[in-house]
Amino acid sequence: MLKEGHKHLSGLDEAVLKNIDACKQLSTITRTSLGPNGMNKMVINHLDKLFVTNDAATIVNELEVQHPAAKILVLAGKAQQEEIGDGANLTVSFAGELLQNAEELIRMGLHPSEIIIGYTKAINKTVEILDELVEKGSEKMDVRNEDEVVLRMKAAVASKQFGLEDVLCPLIAEACMQVCPKNPANFNVDNVRWKRQRWLYLLVVLIHLQHETKGTVLIHSAEQLENYAKTEEAKIEELIKAVADSGAKVIVSGGAVGEMALHFCERYKLMVLKISSKFELRRFCRTTGAVAFLKLSQPNPDDLGYADSVSVEEIGGARVTIVWNEEGGNSVSTVVLRGSTDSILDDLERAVDDGVNTYKAMCRDSRIVPGAAATEIELARRLKEFSFKETGLDQYAIAKFAESFEMVPKTLAENAGLNAMEIISSLYAEHAAGNIKVGIDLEEWCLQGCLSNENLGPTCHQVIRSQICCRCCLHRATSRPDNHGKTSRWPKEGAASRDG
Known part of the structure; x- marks a missing residue:
């Protein structure tokens, strides 16, 4: 009935525990990259391309995981990255910790x-506690206030480029605010782009220029050849002159431009730009209000886009074309990234991507919770108290769920070279005393209060975290993808879980 070489696994030892072990191995790989002091991983994909990064989303994508159970964690990390843009490492690592604690419960009987x-009850209680930990007043936020945006963006950017967040965050915030619509909920991350060795905020009029065609012409005399050449020149000149008469100053082509067309463009003082990427052409049209043509023809005034100026300048030894559009506003913003190696530039791009997605998340939900592992320790402490109130076997699962949250401060401390057990015990002592905003300061190697009333950003690295990011991480780590790529709660798998 099945293919040759198939394997049939069943029972706890053969199926359930082996699946858990595969997920634990994947979680171990990503866990050491968690936090600002996380280690870089060197990954070589099937194309022999080298990746040196601490970004969990890139690591799990390029690892080409084959195990079916471990693939579920990969899909969870991808879903988190696509929806929020940050927290993929926390999702995979936390899911692996949950499965490791579940293995201990299974061996207990x-x-x-x-x-x-038990895990389901713990999830519901965790969501309730998260709502209680939200900082008062964070529900209302001005997404066009650069100081507030930079403060909330630092956590995500510093996790990729620790030490450069003070440089990158203002640039990312400025780019995001320039293209933020009147209704912030409609913010589109595609409107913020980043280029290597290029600058700045885009663009101008657009027409596709493609005049070359294939055909067969039979010429019997020199006179016919001369007339044919003159006819071709006249036709091209007529088209270029029609564009110039419409008021256009710049032609943007998605394909090659012939020498004859360039000659007439020079005669009529038209600037020609070539953009081969169709995605860049779409952004070009959106930011300038231009309409793309499939073939060169005289455009209507409504089809033309607008920009203040177009110039060619030299930046970092490379000649680039800069299109400014200051007075009319910007639909697309471009951030220039410069670095010494491709690996550094790749990491910078990921940091910018995380910052832009964080801005999108705060446009949807601006609520924040304490960072630097303060939220995780408080969740663990309250869930343990909640487990003592349960009378059935569920209390053991709830207690293990609470213990899983200790993975975050433990990993942050270990990656920073600190004593993990001492840090965790000190955090529990502070939170039991009522200091629920105390977290780990990785710069001073001590505990530090987060979200103080006088200053929202003391010296603590991850001072604040987006509440929506925490909720999505929790949801992805405790859900599974269905056949349509969506997620559903694990309790729907209750019947299947009995057979592994």
């Missing part, structure tokens, strides 16, 4: 369905 019920 608990059935998988009982563990699922």
